[in-house]
Amino acid sequence: xxxxxxxxxxxxxxxxxxxxxxxxxxxxxxxxxxxxxxxxxxxxxxxxxxxxxxxxxxxxxxxxxxxxxxxxxxxxxxxxxxxxxxxxxxxxxxxxxxxxxxxxxxxxxxxxxxxxxxxxxxxxxxxxxxxxxxxxxxxxxxxxxxxxxxxxxxxxxxxxxxxxxxxxxxxxxxxxxxxxxxxxxxxxxxxxxxxxxxxxxxxxxxxxxxxxxxxxxxxxxxxxxxxxxxxxxxxxxxxxxxxxxxxxxxxxxxxxxxxxxxxxxxxxxxxxxxxxxxxxxxxxxxxxxxxxxxxxxxxxxxxxxxxxxxxxxxxxxxxxxxxxxxxxxxxxxxxxxxxxxxxxxxxxxxxxxxxxxxxxxx
Amino acid sequence: xxxxxxxxxxxxxxxxxxxxxxxxxxxxxxxxxxxxxxxxxxxxxxxxxxxxxxxxxxxxxxxxxxxxxxxxxxxxxxxxxxxxxxxxxxxxxxxxxxxxxxxxxxxxxxxxxxxxxxxxxxxxxxxxxxxxxxxxxxxxxxxxxxxxxxxxxxxxxxxxxxxxxxxxxxxxxxxxxxxxxxxxxxxxxxxxxxxxxxxxxxxxxxxxxxxxxxxxxxxxxxxxxxxxxxxxxxxxxxxxxxxxxxxxxxxxxxxxxxxxxxxxxxxxxxxxxxxxxxxxxxxxxxxxxxxxxxxxxxxxxxxxxxxxxxxxxxxxxxxxxxxxxxxxxxxxxxxxxxxxxxxxxxxxxxxxxxxxxxxxxx
Numbered sequence: 009x010x011x012x013x014x015x016x017x018x019x020x021x022x023x024x025x026x027x028x029x030x031x032x033x034x035x036x037x038x039x040x041x042x043x044x045x046x047x048x049x050x051x052x053x054x055x056x057x058x059x060x061x062x063x064x065x066x067x068x069x070x071x072x073x074x075x076x077x078x079x080x081x082x083x084x085x086x087x088x089x090x091x092x093x094x095x096x097x098x099x100x101x102x103x104x105x106x107x108x109x110x111x112x113x114x115x116x117x118x119x120x121x122x123x124x125x126x127x128x129x130x131x132x133x134x135x136x137x138x139x140x141x142x143x144x145x146x147x148x149x150x151x152x153x154x155x156x157x158x159x160x161x162x163x164x165x166x167x168x169x170x171x172x173x174x175x176x177x178x179x180x181x182x183x184x185x186x187x188x189x190x191x192x193x194x195x196x197x198x199x200x201x202x203x204x205x206x207x208x209x210x211x212x213x214x215x216x217x218x219x220x221x222x223x224x225x226x227x228x229x230x231x232x233x234x235x236x237x238x239x240x241x242x243x244x245x246x247x248x249x250x251x252x253x254x255x256x257x258x259x260x261x262x263x264x265x266x267x268x269x270x271x272x273x274x275x276x277x278x279x280x281x282x283x284x285x286x287x288x289x290x291x292x293x294x295x296x297x298x299x300x301x302x303x304x305x306x307x308x309x310x311x312x313x314x315x316x317x318x319x320x321x322x323x324x325x326x327x328x329x330x331x332x333x334x335x336x337x338x339x340x341x342x343x344x345x346x347x348x349x350x351x352x353x354x355x356x357x358x359x360x361x362x363x364x365x366x367x368x369x370x
Numbered sequence: 371x372x373x374x375x376x377x378x379x380x381x382x383x384x385x386x387x388x389x390x391x392x393x394x395x396x397x398x399x400x401x402x403x404x405x406x407x408x409x410x411x412x413x414x415x416x417x418x419x420x421x422x423x424x425x426x427x428x429x430x431x432x433x434x435x436x437x438x439x440x441x442x443x444x445x446x447x448x449x450x451x452x453x454x455x456x457x458x459x460x461x462x463x464x465x466x467x468x469x470x471x472x473x474x475x476x477x478x479x480x481x482x483x484x485x486x487x488x489x490x491x492x493x494x495x496x497x498x499x500x501x502x503x504x505x506x507x508x509x510x511x512x513x514x515x516x517x518x519x520x521x522x523x524x525x526x527x528x529x530x531x532x533x534x535x536x537x538x539x540x541x542x543x544x545x546x547x548x549x550x551x552x553x554x555x556x557x558x559x560x561x562x563x564x565x566x567x568x569x570x571x572x573x574x575x576x577x578x579x580x581x582x583x584x585x586x587x588x589x590x591x592x593x594x595x596x597x598x599x600x601x602x603x604x605x606x607x608x609x610x611x612x613x614x615x616x617x618x619x620x621x622x623x624x625x626x627x628x629x630x631x632x633x634x635x636x637x638x639x640x641x642x643x644x645x646x647x648x649x650x651x652x653x654x655x656x657x658x659x660x661x662x663x664x665x666x667x668x669x670x671x672x673x674x675x676x677x678x679x680x681x682x683x684x685x686x687x688x689x690x691x692x693x694x695x696x697x698x699x700x701x702x703x704x705x706x707x708x709x710x711x712x713x714x715x716x717x718x719x720x721x722x723x724x725x726x727x728x729x730x731x732x
Contacts, residue, residue, distance in 0.1 A: 180559060182559070182609070184608050195679060195702065196596060196598055196600055196620045196622060197542060197544070197596065197622050197678040197679035197680070198596075198678055198679075198702075199583075199596040199598050199622075200594070200596075201702075204579070204598055204599065206575060206598075206599040206600070206601075206602050206617075207575055207578055207579035207598070207599060208579075209571070209572075209575055209602070210571075210572050210573075210574075210575030210576040210578075210579050211572075211576070212572075213568060213569055213571055213572030213575065214572040214573070214576065216569055216572075217566070217569035217570075217572050221561075232562070234558060234559065234560075234561040234562075236558055236561050236566055236568075236569070236611055237566065237568040237569060237604075237605070237612070238558055238568070238605045238607070238608050238609070238610065238611070238612060239568075239604065239605030239606070239607075239608070239612065240568050240571070240602055240603065240604045240605060240612075240615065241602065241603050241604075242599075242601065242602045242603075243599070243600045243601030243602060243618065244601070245600070245601075246546050246600050246601070246618060246620055247544075247600070247620065247679075248600065249598055249600070250599070250600060250601065250602075253602065255568075256605065256608060258558045258608055258609065260558060260559050260561075316559040316560055317557060317559035317560075317609075318559070340557065340560075340563075
């Protein structure tokens with residue numbers, strides 16, 4: 009067991025310490041132990057442990073409660089542990105290493121703010137969960153939502169995934185579908201005796217390529233959709249006319265559409281082709297018209313934008329809780345081997361959360 | 371060691387015996403031993419052995435020599451050994467089992483005719499070789515052509531691959547090329563930051579699909595070309611805009627074109643796309659204007675047609691020896707799990723070879 013983390017000290021040192029505890033999905037016990045034991049000394053928090061999920065709650069009897077959540081796991085390491093530091097051309101400190109961006113920066117923000125907020129004006133539920141980077145059914149937040157939904161009760165939620173320290177509202181839905189083209193195999197020296205399924209993929213790809221994706225405003229934010237072939241495969245050997253070609257298509261849809269509406273839309277775009285929906289995950293509306301959200305926006309400053317990738321905010325949305333993404337680091341560096349996080353982002357996010365939740369109680 | 375084959379007996383029984391000696395490529399020693407020992411008693415033949423190639427030659431001092439060749443190996447068995455017999459609706463005998471069609475039917479024809487032709491009017495070189503069904507560099511006929519070209523010296527060659535007992539002249543060339551499309555990867559929620567390589571495959575496939583393949587007359591036979599995508603692959607995971615898509619294309623070209631001309635043709639059809647030639651094998655002109663070929667045509671009767679698939683006749687053509695395909699069985703059943711050969715085809719082919727090579731010596 010490592011020494012407990014110093015949650016009252018430098019939040020950037022805290023980030024280094026968190027990165028250096030390897031916690032690839034499925035191997036979160038050590039970091040969950042550390043988070044649990046580091047939070048226990050703080051009298052304002054009731055700390056619960058369930059598997060490798062740690063929940064720390066203030067129980068101040070406030071009229072409102074918010075959830076602030078982040079995942080403890082990372083994608084596999086890629087020669088990028090332990091963490092290290094560089095400085096950019098402006099002399100700004102940059103922290104490198106697996107999880108720096110996705111999302112131990114956010115976890116450091118949560119832990120530092122949880123320790124600092126002794127008298128928040130709203131009750132806060134801090135959630136640290138496992139298995140976000142792997143199959144849906146293993147997701148720790150999903151498990152808690154099913155087994156202990158009372159842990160997550162709140163009027164508003166913040167997910168500390170990387171957003172460059174800006175508020176990104178809601179998230180787009182995502183769908184995976186497949187177009188399977190069927191032909192007739194034949195020896196390629198007698199092609200006219202068969203029917204080439206790969207050739208039939210041409211018009212499907214042309215239709216996807218020429219499709220103009222929509223830009224849709226929801227609760228004041230603009231969501232930019234996308235409809236793309238993401239995989240294609242067909243054919244077996246060089247002397248056979250292929251009798252099968254499969255195109256996997258990903259559709260990212262704005263949160264004004266339900267999964268059913270998104271399916272209808274795709275079937276209309278690909279009318280005439282054999283579309284099969286493999287998987288669909290609902291989006292989440294940004295809910296920036298909620299009072300807690302509006303106050304959060306004011307505390308953070310700047311302009312909220314739409315979250316385009318799917319995130320676990322959709323789990324809160326499904327429970328009727330409006331949710332936003334807000335965390336340090338550039339989301340395009342998530343999962344990258346050269347993943348990093350600017351120290352300034354970590355400090356800015358921690359300070360914004362404290363600013364929002366401090367002051368006169370609600 | 372099995373008992374020698376009865377080459378003077380029923381050619382259909384001989385075919386059964388040959389099928390029942392499993393000889394998947396790389397495992398031809400037993401069948402090569404059997405062929406060698408079964409030919410040795412025939413005084414008209416000088417039998418040579420080189421690896422698993424058996425060569426049996428008449429040395430009658432004729433002014434002309436022909437080669438009649440066939441391979442001993444088969445593709446892997448598929449629950450289709452030992453051989454069995456059925457009768458079709460017309461009461462005709464059908465022999466089933468791995469190699470029945472490709473090409474132990476042809477080997478039975480060769481062995482039966484070699485035993486019967488004591489005084490052929492042309493000298494005959496009977497060639498039985500290994501590893502035809504596998505990688506080019508292992509091909510037994512290719513090895514003999516490189517190491518002992520004198521074994522193959524002749525003015526005309528017959529390859530006993532299945533042709534439904536009709537003469538199929540020459541063969542088409544075959545080329546494998548690849549079109550590799552390159553894009554820029556991006557998260558599929560921000561597709562406009564990348565460039566979709568799979569979408570770029572659409573116009574390539576459309577061009578292949580709309581291409582009108584040529585029909586070309588060579589030495590009186592019509593060759594029907596073909597240009598087909600045979601494999602496609604692109605993309606890795608469902609949330610990334612694919613940065614690579616590879617289309618493998620097979621071009622079957624008439625033997626009026628050299629490999630260099632065939633390359634030029636393909637580059638012209640796919641002008642504007644990044645074409646890379648992976649492999650090309652020259653075709654073979656049918657050479658039916660040669661005297662030996664003309665006599666062979668008369669002896670067999672019927673109409674010669676163009677061979678569309680690539681066969682080892684091209685090896686003879688490369689040595690300046692015109693060559694035709696002629697053997698029992700339906701070529702479209704080669705490699706099929708329900709491979710079979712009509713008994714009548716085996717008898718007809720054996721009788722045609724004997725008719726052609728008997729009589730007044732040349």
